[in-house]
Amino acid sequence: MALIVQKFGGTSVADADKIHRAARRAIRAKLDGKKVVLVVSAMGKTTDHLIALAREVTPEPPRRELDMLLTTGEQVSIALMAMAIQSVGHEAISLTGGQLGLVTDSRHSQARIQNISKERLFKELDDGRIVIVAGFQGVDETGEITTMGRGASDTTAAALAAVLGAEICEIYTDVDGIYTSDPRVVPEARKLDAISYDEMLEMAGAGAGVMHSRAIEFAKKYNVPIHVRSSLTDQPGTMIMEKTPGMEDVAVRGASLKVDLATIVMTRVPNEPGIAAEIFAEVGKHHIVVDDIIQNFYDDRKLANVGFSTNQDQAREGVEVCRRMAEARGFGPVELDENVSKVSVVGVGMRSHAAVAARMFEALRDAKVNIDTISTSEIVISCIVPQEHGPRALQAVHKAFELDKAHPST
Amino acid sequence: MALIVQKFGGTSVADADKIHRAARRAIRAKLDGKKVVLVVSAMGKTTDHLIALAREVTPEPPRRELDMLLTTGEQVSIALMAMAIQSVGHEAISLTGGQLGLVTDSRHSQARIQNISKERLFKELDDGRIVIVAGFQGVDETGEITTMGRGASDTTAAALAAVLGAEICEIYTDVDGIYTSDPRVVPEARKLDAISYDEMLEMAGAGAGVMHSRAIEFAKKYNVPIHVRSSLTDQPGTMIMEKTPGMEDVAVRGASLKVDLATIVMTRVPNEPGIAAEIFAEVGKHHIVVDDIIQNFYDDRKLANVGFSTNQDQAREGVEVCRRMAEARGFGPVELDENVSKVSVVGVGMRSHAAVAARMFEALRDAKVNIDTISTSEIVISCIVPQEHGPRALQAVHKAFELDKAHPST
Numbered sequence: 001m002a003l004i005v006q007k008f009g010g011t012s013v014a015d016a017d018k019i020h021r022a023a024r025r026a027i028r029a030k031l032d033g034k035k036v037v038l039v040v041s042a043m044g045k046t047t048d049h050l051i052a053l054a055r056e057v058t059p060e061p062p063r064r065e066l067d068m069l070l071t072t073g074e075q076v077s078i079a080l081m082a083m084a085i086q087s088v089g090h091e092a093i094s095l096t097g098g099q100l101g102l103v104t105d106s107r108h109s110q111a112r113i114q115n116i117s118k119e120r121l122f123k124e125l126d127d128g129r130i131v132i133v134a135g136f137q138g139v140d141e142t143g144e145i146t147t148m149g150r151g152a153s154d155t156t157a158a159a160l161a162a163v164l165g166a167e168i169c170e171i172y173t174d175v176d177g178i179y180t181s182d183p184r185v186v187p188e189a190r191k192l193d194a195i196s197y198d199e200m201l202e203m204a205g206a207g208a209g210v211m212h213s214r215a216i217e218f219a220k221k222y223n224v225p226i227h228v229r230s231s232l233t234d235q236p237g238t239m240i241m242e243k244t245p246g247m248e249d250v251a252v253r254g255a256s257l258k259v260d261l262a263t264i265v266m267t268r269v270p271n272e273p274g275i276a277a278e279i280f281a282e283v284g285k286h287h288i289v290v291d292d293i294i295q296n297f298y299d300d301r302k303l304a305n306v307g308f309s310t311n312q313d314q315a316r317e318g319v320e321v322c323r324r325m326a327e328a329r330g331f332g333p334v335e336l337d338e339n340v341s342k343v344s345v346v347g348v349g350m351r352s353h354a355a356v357a358a359r360m361f362e363a364l365r366d367a368k369v370n371i372d373t374i375s376t377s378e379i380v381i382s383c384i385v386p387q388e389h390g391p392r393a394l395q396a397v398h399k400a401f402e403l404d405k406a407h408p409s410t
Numbered sequence: 411m412a413l414i415v416q417k418f419g420g421t422s423v424a425d426a427d428k429i430h431r432a433a434r435r436a437i438r439a440k441l442d443g444k445k446v447v448l449v450v451s452a453m454g455k456t457t458d459h460l461i462a463l464a465r466e467v468t469p470e471p472p473r474r475e476l477d478m479l480l481t482t483g484e485q486v487s488i489a490l491m492a493m494a495i496q497s498v499g500h501e502a503i504s505l506t507g508g509q510l511g512l513v514t515d516s517r518h519s520q521a522r523i524q525n526i527s528k529e530r531l532f533k534e535l536d537d538g539r540i541v542i543v544a545g546f547q548g549v550d551e552t553g554e555i556t557t558m559g560r561g562a563s564d565t566t567a568a569a570l571a572a573v574l575g576a577e578i579c580e581i582y583t584d585v586d587g588i589y590t591s592d593p594r595v596v597p598e599a600r601k602l603d604a605i606s607y608d609e610m611l612e613m614a615g616a617g618a619g620v621m622h623s624r625a626i627e628f629a630k631k632y633n634v635p636i637h638v639r640s641s642l643t644d645q646p647g648t649m650i651m652e653k654t655p656g657m658e659d660v661a662v663r664g665a666s667l668k669v670d671l672a673t674i675v676m677t678r679v680p681n682e683p684g685i686a687a688e689i690f691a692e693v694g695k696h697h698i699v700v701d702d703i704i705q706n707f708y709d710d711r712k713l714a715n716v717g718f719s720t721n722q723d724q725a726r727e728g729v730e731v732c733r734r735m736a737e738a739r740g741f742g743p744v745e746l747d748e749n750v751s752k753v754s755v756v757g758v759g760m761r762s763h764a765a766v767a768a769r770m771f772e773a774l775r776d777a778k779v780n781i782d783t784i785s786t787s788e789i790v791i792s793c794i795v796p797q798e799h800g801p802r803a804l805q806a807v808h809k810a811f812e813l814d815k816a817h818p819s820t
Contacts, residue, residue, distance in 0.1 A: 016466035050486070056426035057490050058497035065496070068504050069489035076460070079479035080467050086475070087468035094478050098508070099553055143509055188667035 002072035005166045007039040007135065011174040012231035014044035014075050016084075022172065022231060023084035026130050030090065035125045037164065039131045040081055041155040042073025049151070063108035067137075067147045071097070074134035074153070081132045092130040095120065097137035097145070102156070104138035104146045111146035112137060112214075113155070116163045133160065147212050154215035162222035169224050171211065172231035177238035178210055180205070180403035181252045186393045188404035192253065193236070196243035199253045199346050202380045206256035206344035216240065229231070243348055251356050252347035252401040257394040259341045261291060262315035263306035263372065263384060266322050268332025271297060279306055282325055288318045292342070292382060294373045303332075307373065309384060312338060340372060341390030344382040345397055355383050363400035369393040413535070414439050415576045417449040417545065417567035421584040422641035423487050424454035426494075427735035432582065432641060433494035436540050440500065445535045447574065448542045449567040450491055452483025456562070473518035477547075477557045481507070484544035484563070491542045502540040505530065507547035507555070510567070514548035514556045521548060521556035523565070523622075526573045538735055543570065564625035572632035579629065579636045583623065586640040587647035588613070588620055590664045590813035595801045598814035602663065606653035608665045609756050612790045616666035616754035617820070626650065661766050662757035662811040667804040669751045671701060672725035673782065673794060678733050678742025682706060689716055692735055698728040702752070702792060704783045713742075717783065719794060722748060750782060751800030754792040755807055767791050773810035779803040 006029065008022045022038075029036045038254065042050075050069050054061040061069070078094035085092035092129035101117025124131045135153025138146050148155055154171060161169035164214030181189040195203070204213045210228060219226050219240065269275055276295065283290060291309040298304065310318050317336050322334045343364075350356040360381055364371055369392060372384040385393050398404065416439065418432045432448075439446045452460075460479050464471040473478070488504035495502035511527025534541045545563025547557050558565055564581060571579035588610065591599040604614070607630035612621045620638060629636050629650065639647025677686055686705060693700060701719040708714065720728050725748050732744045753774075758764040770791055774781055780800060782794040795803050810816065 014464070019467060053426070053486075054493060057429060057493045060497075061493045062496050062659045065489045065492040065504060068492070068506075069486055070488075071484045075482045075485075076463075076479055079475045079482075080464065082478070083467045083471045086472050087470075088796075094475060096478075096555075099555075145509075194616065286475060 001033065001035055003035040003162070003164050003166045004038070005037045005039065005157050005161040005169045007169065008172045008231060009040065009153065009169050009171075010041040010044050010046070013040050013081065016080070017083045018231070019077075021079050023081060023088070025231075026170070027085060027090050029086065030130055030249050037121065037125070037129045037136045037160055037166070037329045038081060038130060039153055039160065040074060040077040040132060041135050041153040042070075043077055043080075044340070046073040064144065067108045069146050070147055071134070071137040074136055078134045079134045084133075085130055090130060091128055093124050093130055093134060094134070095124075098132055098135050098139040098143065099326040102133075102138040104136050104148065106140040106142075106144060106146065107145075108146055110149050111140070112148065113138065113159050116159060118163060121160075121164065147216075150211075151212040152214070154212040155218060158215040158218040158224065158226065161224045162218050166224060167218060169226045170308055171226060171228045173210070173228065174231065175210065176233065176235060177228055178254070181394060181398045182257060185257060185394050186255075186398045186407045188398065188407065190404055192238045193241045194241060194308070195224050195253055196348050197240060198243070198379055199348055200240045202344070202346040202377070203254050204256055205257055206342065206346060206380065206382065211240075216236055218351045241249070250347060251353040252345045252351040252403065253349070254346050255397045255401065255403060256344045256346065256391050257341055258291070259387065259390055260312045260342070261309045262318075262336065263307055263309045263310045263340050264315065264318050264322055265305050265335040266331055267305050267308050267335065268298075268303045268340070268405055270331075271302055271304045275308060279322075280308075282309070283318065283321055286317060286321050288314050288321060292375045292384075294375055297390065308336075309340065309342065339387040340381050340384050341393075342351060342384050343390065343393040343397055344380050345401060346380050348379050350381070351378055359400055360397055363396045364393055367396035368391050369396065411443065411445055413447065413574050413576045414820040415447045415449065415567050415571040415574070417563060417579065417581050418641060419563065419581070419583045420451040420454050420456070422582045423450050423491065426490070427642070429487075429490050429494045433491060433498070435582070435641075435714045437498065437500050437709055439494060440540055445533070446540045447531065447576070448491060448540060449545045449563055449568055449570065450484060450487040450542060451545050451563040451638075453487055453490075456483040456486070474554065477518045477555050480557055481544070481547040484546055484605065487543045490541045495540055495542075500540060501538055502542060503534050504542045504544070505534075506544050508549040508553065510543055512543075512548040514550055514558065516550040516554060516556065518554075518556055520559050522558065523548065523569050524594045526569060528573060531570075531574065558624075559622075561622040562624070564622040565628060568625040568628040568634065568636065571634045572628050576634060579634050579646045581636060582637065582641035583620070584641065585620065586645060586675070587638055587641065588650070588664070591804060591808045592667060595667060595804050596665070596808045598808065600814055600816065604649045604651060605663055606651060606758050606787055608653070609758055611648045612754070612756040612787070613664050613666055616752065616756060616790065616792065617669055618683055619649075635677075643651070660757060661759040661763040662755045662813065663759070664756050665804055665807045665813060666754045666756065667800050667812065668701070668754070669797065670722045671719045671750050671752055671794070672722045672728075672746065672748045673717055673719045673750050674725065674728050674732055675715050675745040676741055677715050677737055678708075678713045679716050679747060680741075681712055681714045686716060689732075689735065690718075693728065693731055696727065696731050698724050698731065701796075703783045704785055719750065719752065726799050745783070749797040750794050751797050751803075752792050752794050753800065753803040753807055754790050755811060756790050758789050760791070761788055769810055770807055773806045774803055777802050777806035779806065
């Protein structure tokens, strides 16, 4: 019997009516002859409210206790969802991460899944129940409650779909799919019918906030198709899946803007083996998030500039860490730019289209956007630009690659 | 090292300030050289809000899922309390019922404690931590989450105090102790310095809502003194403990009023062995709460009236159950009085004071209160009276026994 995993985000379970609507979707899948596993997030703004409550008690809540606090949000949702399904005469049972047997490592607030027990899940499914699982949470081997980071309910859903061999993992949300770009910035942005795992990973990393990266990694690893779609309509959304032959016709699938970044550059760093490792070990020790890293040599190749982008709210701390290192080691001054954004284009097709980078830089030049730094990977080209140029840069790039026009294959 | 259990009710942890205040009390006990276990309830009106949320989803939430839902309230409180204590530099850890190893039977919403594991608790205490336990909740042997009924955080506290051999169990609440009567009805009501377990049990059963009866049963069984006191002041409250010689001087310790009752009387029931058992088995099967039972014979002793008091909101259902029985068995009509209250006097001393009952009935007569039915036990006399006479009846009885006057022993 086919098995389906459906995940409902916070906006899709924000009140009793929405919970009933999500319940009806699950029941419909059940009546279609499927085994159904639901993963739900905390209702609406619950997680934000709980964090605010914790901050009223202490500015820096200890992570173990924050996990203890935040997991209640999903527990409320699963109980209400089970009630909703049972209230219309169908069997359902809610399970916490611990009851399900979703075991993570012990890193509170950023735990990673280590094992998912199938026993309880299959027992309940075989008994004809819709199983409702609390997203975002697990337990470590000693029974301590853990969470896997904001947005990790997607990861719970994808991991369950992978482990259970689901035919599909449906992600219900308040948007109707993945767009070529952020429609709030680029009004011409177009919904994609399909996108590859790799493209989606890069889009997520480049600032497209629709899905949690680790969820896509799970889906890619186990080749589970993900369907991102609206909880309000029955229209198809966007399939995230292995690339199909048709998809290759497009050089660039989408364009993203990541805002609120800062860049920190350490100048005149000796170009010695291991120096970058040392710098980023120190930065990591202070839990500074590192977005992209860019290193350039001076012309004599004996010195280098080592730079990285980070979140604006960590910029000051990051600079302090780097300055201490620079002073201790006799590097040059540390430069900070607190107001930058990153515009990126993503597409598996650009591997075979050498002209993509040139087209992007021309588009930015024509839009009079200064490019601070450039970094590329096989399927992404990213430019750091001044924050105030960000939206204009995104619009220009989106237009240059004709992302607003439907391609036959997508 | 002496061990103390402190329990903070919902009003005592209703916001961040109150949580910090409770935390300071626990820390003070720790600094006094004690091992400290805290039991906390859900914040303020959280449980009511969660129940309302469930009712928005379905009018009759299934009990398993309601337990899943409601236990989140205490989980929020324990996390915040641990944060509060840690924020001022003391070690603390929160534990859910499951993590603690508080095992109950599987009766959702009214589970009973079967076992409390001491291992985790003593490990944390020995490591120098203040341990914060979620009240009201446990898990059954299969790991299903259970609750023990409204107000059961008291029971969690008393049971922990009993199992751990605590020197005292402190119950912090928004009143400053146990009163001779409800001060909202009897302004002259006086705070008691001490009351015996048995008296407190009867007071609770007779409508004095300060403490959960099962908590008192635990304390009595293991002889743990309970100190009911205000979370706002350092004034001593009321000790609940084994009766002391001094206590015996008082015939009546307090007077209670239980409102919102209804009485249902089945008339012309054959006076046969087992008939009462049969009736109350049927009533129990429909989960009708039975308060007091009063049976009177007709003068030929062949027929009886079998009556009981119940909650007003169950009266209609109770009458239906009884009428079906009466019709099927050929009893007489079933009488319902939907608006009655019960006034009771309680005191271990009345065992040796035969005149107590007479004094109570005289007081009610002088206050022109009609007595519907009377029931007595060794340390209680209760009268069912019309609801509108309830407050007057309570005031009259309180005065007749001079409960407003301090006795040398209390």
